[in-house]
Amino acid sequence: MKLMSKNSTCVSQHINAPRAKVYPALVDANAIAKWKVPTGMTCFVHEFDAREGGSIRISLTYNEPTGKGKTTAHTDTYRGRFVKLVPNEKVIEVDEFETADPALRGEMTVTITLTDADGGTDVLGVHEGLPPSLSTADNEAGLRMALAKLAVLVEGA
DSSP states (O other), X not given: OOOOOTTOXXXXXXXXXXXXXXXXXXXXXXXXXXXXXXXXXXXXXXXXXXXTTOEEEEEEEESSTTOOOSSSSSEEEEEEEEEEEETTTEEEEEEEEOXXXXXXXXXXXXXXXXXXXXXXXEEEEEEESOOTTSOHHHHHHHHHHHHHHHHHHHHHO
């Protein structure tokens, strides 16, 4: 097993659906807007070109005015690109926050891997290279919420 650095998070989620049903939700902008967002935030997909080398730009906005954003007062916007797409197996993207704060800058690698398990799919989400001032606990909690939403979306479809 790969050793994780202190600036990484790793979350798994079992989904009661085959990989062929899970994977499309990883590469569809409409599905991304529904699941790839922590509870308490809304997602807006500005750009989403699901091909290797294709660009991504997404904003996550806090629903409550107390949420502190990384890009603006209440919004986290990130941009990036798809590095690898293996249908029904893996999505790798590299993202970076749009921010003036140097402690929140830097490319993060997000890898989502799908494997067959117990009549469904195990989804493993790994975020590596998180900026030094980003809370790994908050990142892990957000990823856990997002993958739970992915399960609800795919299992309900």
